[in-house]
Structures are given as structure tokens and as C-alpha cells.
Amino acid sequence: MCEKYKEIKERFGQNWLPGYSAAAFTTYRAGGPFEALVTPAARYDLAWLRAFCARNDIPFRVLGAGSNVLVSDKGLKGVTAVTSKLDKVRISGHTIEAEAGALWDDVARISVENSLGGLEKTSGIPGTAGGAVFMNAGAFGQEIFDALESFETMDSTGYVKTLRKAGVKYGYRKVEGIEGLIILSAVFNLQAGDRKGLLIERNRVLAQRAEKQPLEYPSAGSVFKRPPGDFAARLIDAAGLKGLRVGDAEVSRKHAGFIINLGNATASDIYALMQNVRAEVKDKAGVDLEPEQLLLGDFE
Numbered sequence: 001m002c003e004k005y006k007e008i009k010e011r012f013g014q015n016w017l018p019g020y021s022a023a024a025f026t027t028y029r030a031g032g033p034f035e036a037l038v039t040p041a042a043r044y045d046l047a048w049l050r051a052f053c054a055r056n057d058i059p060f061r062v063l064g065a066g067s068n069v070l071v072s073d074k075g076l077k078g079v080t081a082v083t084s085k086l087d088k089v090r091i092s093g094h095t096i097e098a099e100a101g102a103l104w105d106d107v108a109r110i111s112v113e114n115s116l117g118g119l120e121k122t123s124g125i126p127g128t129a130g131g132a133v134f135m136n137a138g139a140f141g142q143e144i145f146d147a148l149e150s151f152e153t154m155d156s157t158g159y160v161k162t163l164r165k166a167g168v169k170y171g172y173r174k175v176e177g178i179e180g181l182i183i184l185s186a187v188f189n190l191q192a193g194d195r196k197g198l199l200i201e202r203n204r205v206l207a208q209r210a211e212k213q214p215l216e217y218p219s220a221g222s223v224f225k226r227p228p229g230d231f232a233a234r235l236i237d238a239a240g241l242k243g244l245r246v247g248d249a250e251v252s253r254k255h256a257g258f259i260i261n262l263g264n265a266t267a268s269d270i271y272a273l274m275q276n277v278r279a280e281v282k283d284k285a286g287v288d289l290e291p292e293q294l295l296l297g298d299f300e
């Protein structure tokens with residue numbers, strides 16, 4: 001083992017997972033090994049880790065549930081911190097505070113069960129609260145930033161700062177000015193609602209997802225952002241690309257906006273298929289689709 005990682009290993013013990021593969025961790029079930037995967041169980045451990053990596057010039061990144069990323073087959077150098085053990089959710093009056101690693105659907109479910117409206121349509125998004133805030137995830141016309149009040153961030157020195165929504169520029173699946181910051185937690189301000197009605201809405205949304213999306217296969221959700229005035233899935237379908245394959249990566253026949261892993265797709269297969277779809281849609285419809293999913297590592 002590389003000398004520089006000894007200190008991390010000693011500090012994190014069983015929360016240090018060297019050589020763990022992206023194929024086991026990400027929802028695409030594809031990609032190579034993380035040089036060092038760490039699951040800090042306390043925010044001071046995360047602060048220590050972030051500062052240690054900065055001091056020692058070790059590449060550092062944070063991941064939630066790995067449901068919006070494609071990791072290269074060559075793997076990822078440096079340290080990847082996964083927030084899964086920082087997952088507390090607290091509720092007080094009309095406010096919910098979620099730690100970054102809380103599963104987003106747990107946050108949505110808890111809000112509904114407590115008769116609080118504002119997040120019910122985001123039910124079923126399979127990421128974490130940190131990942132959802134990072135890219136302003138959303139569904140069925142509701143976005144995470146609609147109900148967001150503020151979120152706590154930590155920089156590479158361990159300095160913690162609360163950012164209020166009013167001071168942040170955000171839009172459709174993007175939040176500006178937070179690159180390099182770790183999101184520690186987020187506070188949502190919700191409205192009192194009718195529990196039964198909210199539960200019906202949540203169940204309607206979950207049923208629609210199961211009906212329309214290929215949830216029976218590994219994927220990372222919609223590959224491309226919605227282009228202005230249209231839908232990526234409609235354009236891909238109109239270009240006749242449903243069922244197009246590279247290796248075991250396939251444009252879903254159920255939902256053309258998804259690329260699914262039929263079993264043994266590599267990240268290179270998925271990446272090549274993304275490029276093919278983009279080129280075909282550009283050629284046939286003149287629209288340059290912008291990826292929603294994030295490519296991590298080397299794809300050249």
C-alpha cells in the first residue's frame with residue numbers, strides 16, 4: 001500500500017475500503033476500482049480526511065449513492081469519501097434537516113409521513129440528500145431547491161459555512177459556485193399538508209416511475225438533460241435509437257432517456273453508447289444533448 005495512505009487506513013480502520021470497485025458501488029454497476037474508498041462516520045473525520053488530502057496533494061472527491069455518475073474502467077486515483085454513514089434526518093415543526101448521506105427517498109417519505117408538503121413529487125430519486133442538493137435534482141415539476149432553505153458546506157481546510165438559498169445561483173439540474181465544497185447537510189422548509197393526500201401523491205409518483213422507467217436494470221437515470229422545449233427521451237426515440245447497444249449497454253426500450261446495463265456492460269460500453277446517441281440525435285434532429293450524468297476518471 002502506498003505510504004501516504006497508511007495514516008488514513010489507521011484512522012478509518014474498517015471504514016477504509018481500498019480497491020473497492022465502482023461496479024459494486026455505483027447504480028450503473030460498471031467501472032473500475034477506487035484507489036481508496038472511505039466512509040467517514042463523523043463529520044470531524046470527514047474534515048480531517050479532506051484536510052489530509054489537501055495537505056498531501058491527494059486527489060479527493062465525495063460521492064453519495066453513485067446514482068448520477070459513470071466511473072471510468074480505469075478506476076479513480078486518490079480518495080473517494082462516501083457519505084453513507086452521515087445520514088441523520090431531524091424534523092422540527094415545518095422544517096427537515098438531513099445530513100448529506102441520508103437517502104433522498106427517506107427524506108421525501110419522512111416529510112410525507114409527517115404531513116409536510118413540498119418534496120412528495122421527488123419520491124423515488126435514488127440518491128442522497130447531498131447529491132440531490134449538489135445538482136438540484138427534481139422530478140414531476142418539483143425541484144430540491146424549491147423547498148431548500150440552506151445547506152452547510154465544508155471546504156478543503158475543514159471550514160464549515162452555511163449557504164442560504166437566496167445567496168446561491170441555481171437552475172435546472174445545476175447549482176453554481178459549489179464545486180470543491182462538501183455538502184454536509186441541508187435544511188428544508190415545508191408546508192403543512194394533508195397526510196393522506198401527500199401519501200397518495202407519493203405513491204402515484206412511485207408507481208409512475210415503476211411503470212415508465214427500467215428500474216429492473218442498473219442505470220443512472222436520465223443520461224441527458226431536457227433540452228429547451230423538448231425531452232431527450234422523445235428525441236432519442238424519434239431517432240430510432242431504442243434498443244441500440246454497445247456490448248451490454250443498451251438504450252432502454254422502456255424509456256429511451258435511460259441507458260441500462262444488461263449485465264456485463266463496462267463503463268467504456270456505456271460511454272461509447274452515450275456518444276453514439278448524442279451524435280445520432282445531433283445528426284437527425286440538430287439538437288446537441290447535454291449529459292446530465294457526470295463522468296469521473298479517464299475516458300480517452
Ligand SMILES: Cc1cc2nc3c(=O)[nH]c(=O)nc-3n(C[C@H](O)[C@H](O)[C@H](O)COP(=O)(O)OP(=O)(O)OC[C@H]3O[C@@H](n4cnc5c(N)ncnc54)[C@H](O)[C@@H]3O)c2cc1C
Nearest residue numbers: 064065066067068100127128130131132137138139183221
Ligand atoms: C433509476 C434512477 C432514477 C433517477 N431519477 C432521477 C430523477 O427523477 N431526477 C433527478 O434529478 N435525478 C434522478 N436520478 C439521478 C440521481 O439519482 C440524482 O442525480 C441524485 O441526486 C444523485 O445523488 P447521489 O447521492 O447518488 O450522487 P452521486 O451520484 O454519488 O454524485 C453525483 C455528484 O454529486 C456530488 N455529491 C454527492 N454528494 C455530495 C456531497 N455531500 N457534497 C458535495 N458533492 C456531492 C458528487 O461529487 C458528484 O459530482 C435517477 C437515477 C436513477 C438510477
